Amino acid sequence: xxxxxxxxxxxxxxxxxxxxxxxxxxxxxxxxxxxxxxxxxxxxxxxxxxxxxxxxxxxxxxxxxxxxxxxxxxxxxxxxxxxxxxxxxxxxxxxxxxxxxxxxxxxxxxxxxxxxxxxxxxxxxxxxxxxxxxxxxxxxxxxxxxxxxxxxxxxxxxxxxxxxxxxxxxxxxxxxxxxxxxxxxxxxxxxxxxxxxxxxxxxxxxxxxxxxxxxxxxxxxxxxxxxxxxxxxxxxxxxxxxxxxxxxxxxxxxxxxxxxxxxxxxxxxxxxxxxxxxxxxxxxxxxxxxxxxxxxxxxxxxxxxxxxxxxxxxxxxxxxx
DNA sequence: AATGCATACAACCGCACGATC
DNA sequence: TGATCGTGCGGTTGTATGCAT
Numbered sequence: 001x002x003x004x005x006x007x008x009x010x011x012x013x014x015x016x017x018x019x020x021x022x023x024x025x026x027x028x029x030x031x032x033x034x035x036x037x038x039x040x041x042x043x044x045x046x047x048x049x050x051x052x053x054x055x056x057x058x059x060x061x062x063x064x065x066x067x068x069x070x071x072x073x074x075x076x077x078x079x080x081x082x083x084x085x086x087x088x089x090x091x092x093x094x095x096x097x098x099x100x101x102x103x104x105x106x107x108x109x110x111x112x113x114x115x116x117x118x119x120x121x122x123x124x125x126x127x128x129x130x131x132x133x134x135x136x137x138x139x140x141x142x143x144x145x146x147x148x149x150x151x152x153x154x155x156x157x158x159x160x161x162x163x164x165x166x167x168x169x170x171x172x173x174x175x176x177x178x179x180x181x182x183x184x185x186x187x188x189x190x191x192x193x194x195x196x197x198x199x200x201x202x203x204x205x206x207x208x209x210x211x212x213x214x215x216x217x218x219x220x221x222x223x224x225x226x227x228x229x230x231x232x233x234x235x236x237x238x239x240x241x242x243x244x245x246x247x248x249x250x251x252x253x254x255x256x257x258x259x260x261x262x263x264x265x266x267x268x269x270x271x272x273x274x275x276x277x278x279x280x281x282x283x284x285x286x287x288x289x290x291x292x293x294x295x296x297x298x299x300x301x302x303x304x305x306x307x308x309x310x311x312x313x314x315x316x317x318x319x320x321x
Numbered sequence: 322a323a324t325g326c327a328t329a330c331a332a333c334c335g336c337a338c339g340a341t342c
Numbered sequence: 343t344g345a346t347c348g349t350g351c352g353g354t355t356g357t358a359t360g361c362a363t
Contacts, residue, residue: 020331020357040348058349059332094351105351110330
């Protein structure tokens with residue numbers, strides 16, 4: 001390790017120290033933080049009598065001195081969760097750390113770079129890729145690299161409409177869950193069994209992790225199976241089904257994201273402060289024509305995906321024991 | 322015992338972003 | 343509107359430590 005004094009300040013100069021923290025510095029910072037709490041870090045450094053920049057104090061506190069840090073080796077459960085979260089979030093260490101209580105982004109980053117990455121590299125290519133699809137060094141999550149990563153309303157609508165074309169409600173629900181499950185593959189799950197004898201019992205046997213992330217299905221006598229995804233208390237994606245004839249009802253997204261999402265063939269109507277849904281027939285539209293357009297996701301939509309991902313991940317991490 | 326290498330991890334650096342002036 | 347400051351994030355570096363030879 002670095003010599004704690006190797007950048008020590010000259011007595012005449014107000015040069016800030018760098019390098020390792022000495023136990024005395026730790027004690028000063030710890031005492032100050034416990035007495036005064038977090039404030040302006042420049043003030044912390046000055047008032048605690050430390051010859052350190054505020055940035056250094058912040059880092060030391062967050063990564064080492066904070067009382068709620070867990071420290072110690074990562075459990076296998078934490079390790080699994082890190083791998084799965086990384087497959088979705090990429091190198092967004094702070095977001096991963098936010099879902100692992102007592103762990104810091106720096107700690108997770110180091111753990112990833114020193115242990116997990118190597119382990120994945122040493123494992124067979126096939127298993128490595130299935131274990132962590134994003135085990136490249138890229139800092140981009142998969143959806144940003146053009147791959148199919150997170151659950152977006154686009155994904156949900158697609159799978160809902162696919163499933164709604166099934167011949168029976170049971171199959172429709174089963175298909176809906178399976179499609180959702182496929183997209184959710186990298187995420188923590190509790191079970192993966194769909195034993196549905198009819199819609200009612202099928203509903204009761206929906207995989208818990210689906211309901212935990214706010215995914216739900218409904219049955220409407222007139223319109224068949226549809227899907228919804230709850231996003232917070234007021235926001236919901238509602239996906240009317242594909243009609244029996246193969247035509248498509250216009251689907252409506254109700255949430256609090258500003259902006260309107262449209263393309264030539266498809267309209268997402270954004271109704272702020274309402275939960276109403278508009279359903280108008282829009283016949284002769286093939287699904288591929290609707291979602292096959294790679295330019296479908298404009299900038300606004302990408303922000304939307306990001307926002308949904310945050311909500312989903314929040315739900316997942318809170319349910320992951 | 323000495324040396325070299327690999328690993329783990331603390332800490333720095335540069336950049337981005339928002340708030341304030 | 344631009345400058346400055348504070349903060350947060352991800353990438354990278356440097357060094358202590360453990361292990362093999």
